[in-house]
Amino acid sequence: MKEPAIKTNGQDTKAKDADKAEPHGGPRSAGPTEVERAAAEWKHKYEETAKERDDLFETISGNHVEPLYTPTDDKDRDYLRDVGFPGEYPYTRGIHQSMYRGRLWTMRQFAGFGTAAQTNERFHYLLEHGQMGLSVAFDVPTLMGFDSDDPKARGEVGMCGVAIDSLADMETLFKGIPLGDITTSMTINGPAAIIWALFLAAAEKQGVPFEKVGGTLQNDAFKEFVAQKCWCFPPRPAVRLVVNTIQFASEHMPKWNSVSVSGYHIREAGSTAAQELAFTLKDGFTYVEAAIKAGLDVDDFAPRLSFFFNAHMDFFEEIAKYRAARRIWARHLREIYGAKNPRSWQLRFHTQTAGCSLTAQQPENNIVRTAIEAMAGVLGGTQSLHTNSMDETLALPSDKAVKIALRTQQIIAHETGVTNVADPLGGSYYVEALTDRLEREAEDYFREIDARGGVVTCIEQGYFQREIHRASYRYQQELEQKKRIIVGVNDYVEADEKIEIPILYIDQQVERDQVASLRKVRETRDNDLVARRMAALTEAARDESKNLMPYLIDCARAYGTKGEMRKAMAVVFGEHHEAPEF
Amino acid sequence: MDRKIRVLVAKAGLDGHDRGAKVVAASFRDAGFEVIYTGLHQTPEQVVEAAIQEDVDVIAVSLLSGAHMTIFPEVVKLMHDKGADHVLVTGGGIIPPQDMDTLSKQGVGRLFGPGSPTADAVEYIREWCAAHPRAV
Amino acid sequence: MARAISLVENETPEARFVLERAYPCTGQGIRIGITGPPGAGKSTLVARLARRYRDQGEQVAIVAVDPTSPFSGGALLGDRVRMVELAGDPGLFIRSMASRGSLGGLAVTTSEVCDLLEAAGFTRLLVETVGVGQSELEVAEAADSVVVVLVPESGDGVQAMKAGLMEIGDVFVLNKADRDGAERAAQEVSAVLALKKPAPGAWRPPVVLTAANQGKGVDDLVEQIARHLAHLNEQGLLRERRRRRLRARVIDLVRARAVGRLIERVPEARWNEILGSLEARRRTPHQAAALLWEEAWPEDASHPAAQGKGRAT
Numbered sequence A: 001m002k003e004p005a006i007k008t009n010g011q012d013t014k015a016k017d018a019d020k021a022e023p024h025g026g027p028r029s030a031g032p033t034e035v036e037r038a039a040a041e042w043k044h045k046y047e048e049t050a051k052e053r054d055d056l057f058e059t060i061s062g063n064h065v066e067p068l069y070t071p072t073d074d075k076d077r078d079y080l081r082d083v084g085f086p087g088e089y090p091y092t093r094g095i096h097q098s099m100y101r102g103r104l105w106t107m108r109q110f111a112g113f114g115t116a117a118q119t120n121e122r123f124h125y126l127l128e129h130g131q132m133g134l135s136v137a138f139d140v141p142t143l144m145g146f147d148s149d150d151p152k153a154r155g156e157v158g159m160c161g162v163a164i165d166s167l168a169d170m171e172t173l174f175k176g177i178p179l180g181d182i183t184t185s186m187t188i189n190g191p192a193a194i195i196w197a198l199f200l201a202a203a204e205k206q207g208v209p210f211e212k213v214g215g216t217l218q219n220d221a222f223k224e225f226v227a228q229k230c231w232c233f234p235p236r237p238a239v240r241l242v243v244n245t246i247q248f249a250s251e252h253m254p255k256w257n258s259v260s261v262s263g264y265h266i267r268e269a270g271s272t273a274a275q276e277l278a279f280t281l282k283d284g285f286t287y288v289e290a291a292i293k294a295g296l297d298v299d300d301f302a303p304r305l306s307f308f309f310n311a312h313m314d315f316f317e318e319i320a321k322y323r324a325a326r327r328i329w330a331r332h333l334r335e336i337y338g339a340k341n342p343r344s345w346q347l348r349f350h351t352q353t354a355g356c357s358l359t360a361q362q363p364e365n366n367i368v369r370t371a372i373e374a375m376a377g378v379l380g381g382t383q384s385l386h387t388n389s390m391d392e393t394l395a396l397p398s399d400k401a402v403k404i405a406l407r408t409q410q411i412i413a414h415e416t417g418v419t420n421v422a423d424p425l426g427g428s429y430y431v432e433a434l435t436d437r438l439e440r441e442a443e444d445y446f447r448e449i450d451a452r453g454g455v456v457t458c459i460e461q462g463y464f465q466r467e468i469h470r471a472s473y474r475y476q477q478e479l480e481q482k483k484r485i486i487v488g489v490n491d492y493v494e495a496d497e498k499i500e501i502p503i504l505y506i507d508q509q510v511e512r513d514q515v516a517s518l519r520k521v522r523e524t525r526d527n528d529l530v531a532r533r534m535a536a537l538t539e540a541a542r543d544e545s546k547n548l549m550p551y552l553i554d555c556a557r558a559y560g561t562k563g564e565m566r567k568a569m570a571v572v573f574g575e576h577h578e579a580p581e582f
Numbered sequence B: 001m002d003r004k005i006r007v008l009v010a011k012a013g014l015d016g017h018d019r020g021a022k023v024v025a026a027s028f029r030d031a032g033f034e035v036i037y038t039g040l041h042q043t044p045e046q047v048v049e050a051a052i053q054e055d056v057d058v059i060a061v062s063l064l065s066g067a068h069m070t071i072f073p074e075v076v077k078l079m080h081d082k083g084a085d086h087v088l089v090t091g092g093g094i095i096p097p098q099d100m101d102t103l104s105k106q107g108v109g110r111l112f113g114p115g116s117p118t119a120d121a122v123e124y125i126r127e128w129c130a131a132h133p134r135a136v
Numbered sequence C: 001m002a003r004a005i006s007l008v009e010n011e012t013p014e015a016r017f018v019l020e021r022a023y024p025c026t027g028q029g030i031r032i033g034i035t036g037p038p039g040a041g042k043s044t045l046v047a048r049l050a051r052r053y054r055d056q057g058e059q060v061a062i063v064a065v066d067p068t069s070p071f072s073g074g075a076l077l078g079d080r081v082r083m084v085e086l087a088g089d090p091g092l093f094i095r096s097m098a099s100r101g102s103l104g105g106l107a108v109t110t111s112e113v114c115d116l117l118e119a120a121g122f123t124r125l126l127v128e129t130v131g132v133g134q135s136e137l138e139v140a141e142a143a144d145s146v147v148v149v150l151v152p153e154s155g156d157g158v159q160a161m162k163a164g165l166m167e168i169g170d171v172f173v174l175n176k177a178d179r180d181g182a183e184r185a186a187q188e189v190s191a192v193l194a195l196k197k198p199a200p201g202a203w204r205p206p207v208v209l210t211a212a213n214q215g216k217g218v219d220d221l222v223e224q225i226a227r228h229l230a231h232l233n234e235q236g237l238l239r240e241r242r243r244r245r246l247r248a249r250v251i252d253l254v255r256a257r258a259v260g261r262l263i264e265r266v267p268e269a270r271w272n273e274i275l276g277s278l279e280a281r282r283r284t285p286h287q288a289a290a291l292l293w294e295e296a297w298p299e300d301a302s303h304p305a306a307q308g309k310g311r312a313t
Helices: A032-049 A079-083 A116-128 A140-144 A167-173 A192-205 A221-228 A235-252 A264-268 A273-293 A298-304 A315-336 A365-379 A399-415 A429-451 A455-460 A463-480 A509-524 A527-542 A549-557 A562-573 B019-030 B044-054 B068-081 B097-105 B118-131 C002-009 C013-025 C042-055 C079-086 C106-119 C134-141 C157-162 C182-194 C218-234 C237-265 C268-279 C285-296
Strands: A134-137 A184-187 A215-217 A259-262 A305-311 A349-353 A384-386 B006-011 B034-037 B058-063 B088-093 C030-036 C060-066 C075-077 C092-098 C124-130 C145-150 C171-174 C207-209
Touching (some): A116 A134, A116 A399, A192 A549, A221 A455, A235 A259, A235 A273, A259 A264, A264 A305, A273 A298, A305 A315, A349 A365, A455 A463, A463 B118, B006 B019, B006 B044, B019 C075, B034 C092, B044 C002, B058 B118, C030 C042, C030 C134, C042 C218, C060 C106, C106 C124, C106 C134, C106 C237, C171 C218, C218 C237
Parallel strands (some): A305 A349, B006 B058, B058 B088, C030 C124, C030 C145, C060 C092, C145 C171, C171 C207
16 A cells, blocks of 8 residues: 555645745635645644544555545645636546536436346436436356357346347337437447347338447446456457447447446446546547547547546545546546547546445345445436446346436435536645545556556556455455444344345246347348358458458348357357466 | 364455455465365355365455355355365455345355455454364 | 375374375386576466377376465465366366475475375376476476476576576477567577587477467477476486486485474573673574584484584485
8 A cells, every 4th residue: 555645734845835835716715824834733632632533544445544635735736726616627527618597417317127128218217217327237148249149148138137138229228219219328348340230230220320429338348347247358458349339439430429438347346546547547548549540630530538536435535536527538638648628638427336345135225335436426426327227236126226326316416516617626725635635646646557567468468457456356355344334234233133125036938038038040041141240350350450340340230149259250259268377 | 283174265256356366365364264265156066176186274265246146156065065064154345234144044154344454354264263173 | 195194294293104105106107397586478388288298199287386475474365267168177287386494395295295195196287386496396396397487577598597497498389479579588598508508419408489378388398398208208318317317316305304303402501601692792603503403313423404504405
């Protein structure tokens, strides 16, 4: 763990730059030396007389926290340079001028389970209850690019999300949902290009031209290797596919966000806030570099990259994390990658509350946790938000639990007044200090990753995996030693607790149904055409200079399945195996 | 010499959430067990093959994808077919209480939900092994 | 089979019985030790080697030894993960072993496990250990052919030399040869090996470049190991090597037994007396050892161990 970088008392830096304090009208109206003297005095008194509980006094990421933050903490912070105004570089306070006075965040609940028809029903339900965009959760075989009848998919079909094998399933999934009017976010990574091809073929079938289709592909191959471990191909070909999709979107799909660089899963895997921030942004920079290397202009694609962060329980640390993320992204895009378009500098992000913070014990308490986390996301200036349901540690969320989660967002938006002002915590001594510290920690990680040869090499050598495992193990130890308290888990435990919330069950029939309908697709399509298109895909995969998207879309149109497309490319790309790091 | 408790920690199925499995594996090591970690994406056949070759006392399977009703019974059945009923099959993950009951009737040991302290699992395995000494 | 290995690992009384049945059936298999620093890619390389030997029709067993934590006595054995591609093959057996603190020494236990595997019909035994620490090196040395795996990052050959690795290798591998500096590192290793100035006609350990994760260079490694074994056979050195190994094994067992017996016989009260005399500086530890020895074997008051020179190898 790093030494705490924040000092409350200004003893050592006192009056170091008294003349520098005024120009931007920081919060030091009383004059630096006087405030500093007073702060030092207060600190001294505190150390003499204050009584503290026996507690860690650390953020959830293990960073030391001072008892108080004052104007003396921001010696080197320059308001205009480092904080600025909403809608202006470096966007610390938000990417929009009016923030939520202009437009609320998009309430986007991730949904998907069972068959395409079942999920289609849930989509209609959510849209009727005021949800503003769709977000598709795929089952695990789909996340890895295996067909539902693959032996490896046994027991997993439709369990954690919806099973999609071919265009036929995509057509069912979006039945009655006009893809030209509603935006769709798809949580898919390893086989993202394949699933996107199926989706685009479905839009085409609805008669919607590609340029009218809006939405987001998660498409973050790196984080699969780092955290979620649902990969499809080894890291190097995986990057090529990401670049192919970036290029295709920038040429044909002005309303599409090609990559949502995701820290969410890195955090869920047990990382600290700084690791989530640093690893995610570094992944993003690496995609930028790969696309530039492939000949794209940074301003042609950077505005279509977005981010996806976790909202964990440490309220202020999370808010600071989002603020630091915006500032770092803006600085790197402008200063290092030479982007000229302000849209390239703006980090837009989706937030999801932390699944790993929820408990199986006393699950109703999860509503409260989610509300606090959602509030952090909103105060951090998120563009869209998913709130977890209270029952997700037990099973897939029931309708009722999903509705409460959505209502949580509506309450924050309409009842609390936090939407009245941009970046309400900007200028908080504590939040600004945390923001600075997270930026510093991230920059330290960037240097470390570069020294180790960059993201791909770090993945291959297990660096990220090791860092994350160590952080998560430390955290777990602190829980077990009761240095940290989780209500209902290691304190306030109810011994004979009966779980009394309704649980959604996925019938094992789903797997049989899905396999049967997949078989039917294979029987009724033109198999010669499929074979020819798969062969063309394999051939194109051999040629580094070819964009594979058109070939994938051709396969999709012919009702080729995702597993077949995966295999057609794996011939060239190979498979990935990971060695665990402890 | 003390007989070491040998535990196979496996991530079965396709889901890649290995945080829990790795934390559990490290905790078991720190509790003095010999832990054989199989890595991700193991089929029941692979889990059982490893368990037999390694002659473990316990198989601990981590599963968050909802495939528990398929995978746990499969592991128990395959172990039975190999004449290895003396091995405890336990595990953890997102498993509804009703399913835990059903699986327990099918011969699966205690299952640990999210947020369970790893110390509970350690304790459970120690007690189980003490109560089921291996015939030589 | 798996149960029998546990008996040997746990040093149960039944183990001797099992080993007695197994020993007459041994001697046909080839034992290959694979060692090197942590993170050198040994497990991946072992998996690739195993695949090749399987393709040649051999029955292959892998024994992967990892260190026991000195703090908890537990161990995390993760080598199988790198061998997933070998799953489902009945002609292949993988066993993970923790180094523990076994009485007769790790080398003895590992050799015994190999005996069992050989008796069960395995013809190629790949024993993988982390090349740090004396006991791990001994394990590797108990093989017919020793492969030392290094990576460009394991740095100047000097590190490896310090660890004693340069002394024991019959074939050297520079793995992860797709990385920068591999060629140069290979040259360094060759240079260090050349310093040993082998006698004319003696075996000169080759240096093989591999990228095990891509399967590159593995055929070359297989060939070099075969060359080494052929060399040993031609020169009659294999028999010599195995005799040396057996001798070391018997000595280890004798030592373990003798020391075990001796220590068992000393009552707690006697220990207290002796420790008291040491604390008071009335005796030296050497004298105390001699005293205990004489008390155990009064007829042998001038045994070398009495002078504290117990180590016989």
